[in-house]
Amino acid sequence: MNNRRRLEGVVTSDKMQKTVVVRIERAYRHPLYGKVIHEHKRVMVHDELGCQIGDRVRIVESRPLSRRKRWVVEEILDRKLGASDLGVEA
Numbered sequence: 243m244n245n246r247r248r249l250e251g252v253v254t255s256d257k258m259q260k261t262v263v264v265r266i267e268r269a270y271r272h273p274l275y276g277k278v279i280h281e282h283k284r285v286m287v288h289d290e291l292g293c294q295i296g297d298r299v300r301i302v303e304s305r306p307l308s309r310r311k312r313w314v315v316e317e318i319l320d321r322k323l324g325a326s327d328l329g330v331e332a
Contacts, residue, residue, distance in 0.1 A: 246303050250319065253297045254284065261311060262289045264301055287313040296322025 255263035267282045287301050288311050298320035301313045 248300055248302050248316065249313075250298065250300050251285075253293045253295055253299060256289075256293060256295055260289055262287050262293050262299075262315070264299060264313070285313055286310045287315055289315045291315050291318055293318060294322060298322075 249266050251264040251266040253262045254265045263284055264287045265282055265284050267280065269278055269280050271277070272279055285301070286308075287299075288304070288307050293299055293315055297318050299318050300316045302316045303312060304314045306312055307314075
């Protein structure tokens with residue numbers, strides 16, 4: 243395995259072609275006060291696997307693919323079951 247950064251997050255938008263928006267959450271303790279601080283970051287990610295909203299994915303950093311895309315979906319860890327997966331028509 244190479245030394246590229248890998249993060250896990252949840253897909254929040256899949257409205258673009260071959261691009262999804264992933265929300266990465268991080269919690270850490272404040273060094274002085276000890277309070278738990280929750281942070282999140284939204285990144286644009288290149289998607290060849292066909293992710294859907296709610297999927298938990300692992301992303302890996304890559305070369306710049308466009309102005310705002312520097313990450314690629316490596317694998318889908320957990321699929322979110324929606325109406326399309328259950329065979330229900332809207």
